[in-house]
Amino acid sequence: MSPLRRTPLYPVYSSYPSVRCIDFGGWELPVQYYGMLREHDAVRRQAGLFDVSHMGELLVTGEGALAFLQRITTNDVSRLTDGRAQYSILCAPDGGVVDDLIVYRLASGKYMLVVNSANAAKDFEWLQRHRFGDVRIDDISEDVALLALQGPAAAGIMSQAASAAVLSLPAFHFASDVNVSGTRTLVSRTGYTGEDGFELFVSPAEAPKLWNDLMRAGERRGLIPAGLGARDTLRLEARLPLYGQDMSEDVSPLEAGLGSFVKWDKGEFIGKEALLAQRSAGLPRKLVGIRMIGRGISRSGYGVYASGKRIGVITSGTQSPTLKQNIGLALLDANVAEVGTELQVDIRGKFVAAQVVKTPFYRRTAESTEGGKRS
Structure with a gap:
């Protein structure tokens, strides 16, 4: 070991x-x-x-860096100028999420990608496998x-x-x-x-x-x-997703509620065809917020039911220290994912009442920053 x-x-x-x-x-x-x-x-x-x-950092450089990142990520990297960053997603051809990441434009032809620690080696190999043009990829995590x-x-x-x-x-x-x-x-x-x-x-x-x-x-x-x-x-x-729970290679960014980070008009990118097909056909599943009505805390992996039928699974759950409520995210069949829908969560064999609610559960306000003003 x-x-x-x-x-x-x-x-x-x-x-x-x-x-x-x-x-x-x-x-x-x-x-x-x-x-x-x-x-x-x-x-x-x-x-x-x-x-x-523990987070991973990958450096992408070369005259072809922008074209490569446009192809490999779902967001529009061309919108970045020096000193700006964007949240983005690495998609597989079938639309599943390889990882989520933040892209930093350090200079023209020089970008830093911050990726999830558990995926750093996988992401590095994924980028290398799909590399084209004048592009160099270095894993600088140890530095x-x-x-x-x-x-x-x-x-x-x-x-x-x-x-x-x-x-x-x-x-x-x-x-x-x-x-x-x-x-x-x-x-x-x-x-x-x-x-x-x-x-x-x-x-x-x-x-x-x-x-x-x-x-x-x-x-x-x-x-x-x-x-x-x-x-x-x-x-x-804050309804910020966690890779491996709220999204994965089996869950698309559209199902995970991350469609705003998929830029359809930027050109071709890996996974676009599958995501377009999913959007056209209608999403089979949606990641939604739930609040427990009955006593109990939802946890990742717990089954979710409606009218006695299993219709999804809890991906993340906790007792909210700020709201003093038991909250969670659940991947549900799209036809039972509307706000207000009443559900049951199987908590160790006991079915506990819950309800689909709006997210984020918590949103920072101007008054919540020091001095009463948001920076």
Whole structure:
């Protein structure tokens, strides 16, 4: 059995005596430092700092990089200018999702792809297999550490640690070579929590220093470290999908509710023909939000029923710390996926009442950011 991999920030975990680490896809990562509920609440009210250095980074360069990425992803990469990023999807020819990712345009003919850690090797092989033209693909994951500073106080913390220019970054924009507490950093206005925040790409050797500097800068603003447990409940409240649960090679982006990231008019891309056929015929399934009416928490893999017939499955479920409700995402037959539809979830042999509801379950408002104004 191979030993668990550790991120460059592993040494800082010992600074928190109550930290608890788990095996997460072959990585030894903290599921919590002080407790999931406290960490979740901190991100919603103040700020949390996550170690997400396990994510994969792939560098795509060359004169043919744009044409290649247009072919390999569903979003329109031609819309990007230097310093902008976009959420996108790698599709298989049959329309299934190979992975979801964020594409960063570093310069003309130079892009960084941030992919899910469990899929990094698979994605690299997928890109290499479909590569054409003047394109080079490099896996730079070992050369990059990644921190995520998230929450309404994130901008205030960054104002103490970095230049004011970083604070003016709109969502899905980034700045390279930013001095953050003396550390050279790529700073992106992105995240996976539903809150305002930043993701900071830094060299592995500098990651512990940057972590400690940000923790000191955020001490008076309520910043605490946050682990995988809070990351999962936060993303689910915001209806942000998780690969391997809410989408997969057996679930198309249209079924997963990600059709806005499929750009039909950009030209040919892998999976387009299958997705067009699915759209034309009508979606057989839809990923929807559910709220438990009866007592019980829905979990991934639980069956969903209507009138005694199984009509879907829970893909993600939790007890929402913010809403104080039991919520989930379910992949259902399209004809029973309308908001308001009453269902039953099989929770360990007991059928518990639930209802299809609008998503996201939680949406950040202007008043939820520090100072009452969204950055």
